Amino acid sequence: MVPVIALVGRPNVGKSTLFNRLTKSRDALVANFPGLTRDRKYGDADFEGRRFILIDTGGINGDEEGIDEAMAKQSLLAIDEADAVLLLLDSRAGLTPSDEALIKHLRGCEKPVFFVANKIDGTDPDVAMAEFYQTGAAQIYPMTATHGKGVRKLVGDVLEMFPEAETAAEEEVRGKKIAVVGRPNVGKSTLVNRMLGEERVVVYDQPGTTRDSVYINYERDGEAYTLIDTAGVRKRRNINEAVEKFSIVKTLKAIEDAHVVILVMDGRENIVDQDLHLLGQVVDSGRAVVLAINKWDGLSQDQKDRIKIELDRRLQFIDFAELHFISALHGTGVGNLYESIEKAYASANCQLNTRNLTMILEGAVFDHAPPMVNGRRIKLRLAHPGGHNPPIIVIHGNQTDKVPNNYTRYLERVYRRELKLVGTPIRIEYKTSE
Numbered sequence: 001m002v003p004v005i006a007l008v009g010r011p012n013v014g015k016s017t018l019f020n021r022l023t024k025s026r027d028a029l030v031a032n033f034p035g036l037t038r039d040r041k042y043g044d045a046d047f048e049g050r051r052f053i054l055i056d057t058g059g060i061n062g063d064e065e066g067i068d069e070a071m072a073k074q075s076l077l078a079i080d081e082a083d084a085v086l087l088l089l090d091s092r093a094g095l096t097p098s099d100e101a102l103i104k105h106l107r108g109c110e111k112p113v114f115f116v117a118n119k120i121d122g123t124d125p126d127v128a129m130a131e132f133y134q135t136g137a138a139q140i141y142p143m144t145a146t147h148g149k150g151v152r153k154l155v156g157d158v159l160e161m162f163p164e165a166e167t168a169a170e171e172e173v174r175g176k177k178i179a180v181v182g183r184p185n186v187g188k189s190t191l192v193n194r195m196l197g198e199e200r201v202v203v204y205d206q207p208g209t210t211r212d213s214v215y216i217n218y219e220r221d222g223e224a225y226t227l228i229d230t231a232g233v234r235k236r237r238n239i240n241e242a243v244e245k246f247s248i249v250k251t252l253k254a255i256e257d258a259h260v261v262i263l264v265m266d267g268r269e270n271i272v273d274q275d276l277h278l279l280g281q282v283v284d285s286g287r288a289v290v291l292a293i294n295k296w297d298g299l300s301q302d303q304k305d306r307i308k309i310e311l312d313r314r315l316q317f318i319d320f321a322e323l324h325f326i327s328a329l330h331g332t333g334v335g336n337l338y339e340s341i342e343k344a345y346a347s348a349n350c351q352l353n354t355r356n357l358t359m360i361l362e363g364a365v366f367d368h369a370p371p372m373v374n375g376r377r378i379k380l381r382l383a384h385p386g387g388h389n390p391p392i393i394v395i396h397g398n399q400t401d402k403v404p405n406n407y408t409r410y411l412e413r414v415y416r417r418e419l420k421l422v423g424t425p426i427r428i429e430y431k432t433s434e
């Protein structure tokens, strides 16, 4: 499973700066879902090919009353969800009473804590470090978050504690992994029950409960699937037992671990920012995706038309995903999801070859050449496959670092069309060969 790392520290020490550097997320997921405490940001991070989930506890205002209390509370919530904690300190400011209060709180936590001396630039590192060593920390990591100095050593050491899973759980997972995700109350539990209760479905083992989400093996029309149930339906021992609270970390982990994500939205409410943030996370993760607009029962034609127009507008950025209007409650349209799941899975894992990819590239460049930069035209020469789920296309040429984003998006569109890829993001990577 992907490790979860929390950033804690008082305001202004550089948490967001580090967060942004590591996640590169266009859009961090902010925990303002109903029933959740605000002020934590979640992002998908990528460090030299290793993925992890980062939580930033920023958002506490510096002149707030009881700042130490608020900070401690935020930190504890984040730590609860995390596997490791980075405590950021400000080398320019030295050790402050707020830092000390927070460190006291961290003492009791069972998770590994890494002490980081940020803003080491423009200070005497020895003096700053010596002061921080008084906290009793075994090791202090010097860092300049703004320039990325020290980040590699720090993150490398943190991730070393979490060796890449040797897919120990792999034997209990069969076939395609499908995660059902969505914000609270959109109908995930109802959909999971419906999918498993379908006549054509044979559910196998009792789900494991060791992980946050429940993994359920089943077969449908001779195809094996593992459903990743973030709603925890099968964890309930009886019908009255409360479903556990929605958790962003659980959702992000499920997305990371899935082959195909079913993102459930509530057709009766407008698509809200939280839906879009989740969708952004799915796209960033590279997972294949099927969109399910739920609660499509009992709406008038007029309402349906209006909602569809709104959806078209807001979901433009993910026009490659197939959209289903379903009623989990009545079962309408649920079976049809499988066709899209299969298509998305096949697209995400399709066999690509260098000859074909290069031919498509040549066609695209012929129709619409890349721009000139510094008086020289960008040349894109050949393309080869670089990976699956999502499909990665590696393009070689010169001045490739100058290719404008809109040209990359053009190439994506051409590849998507020519390769008939449905329901999966595509990644284009460039290599300069001069």
Ligand code: GDP
Pocket (backbone or CB within 6 Å): 009, 010, 011, 012, 013, 014, 015, 016, 017, 018, 058, 118, 119, 120, 121, 143, 144, 145, 146, 147
């Ligand atoms: P947060 O409140 O902990 O999230 O702190 P921010 O990331 O918002 O950073 C607060 C300020 O410190 C910003 O103006 C950053 O540009 C600056 N800052 C962050 N890291 C560094 C660093 O390594 N060196 C210097 N000189 N400034 C930094």
Ligand code: GDP
Pocket (backbone or CB within 6 Å): 182, 183, 184, 185, 186, 187, 188, 189, 190, 191, 231, 294, 295, 296, 297, 326, 327, 328, 329, 330
């Ligand atoms: P979750 O929090 O995403 O797991 O959502 P639930 O499955 O618990 O559903 C939340 C509420 O929406 C419940 O009252 C469901 O009965 C209701 N609901 C779920 N699916 C549908 C649907 O297709 N149509 C209608 N009308 N209500 C639904």
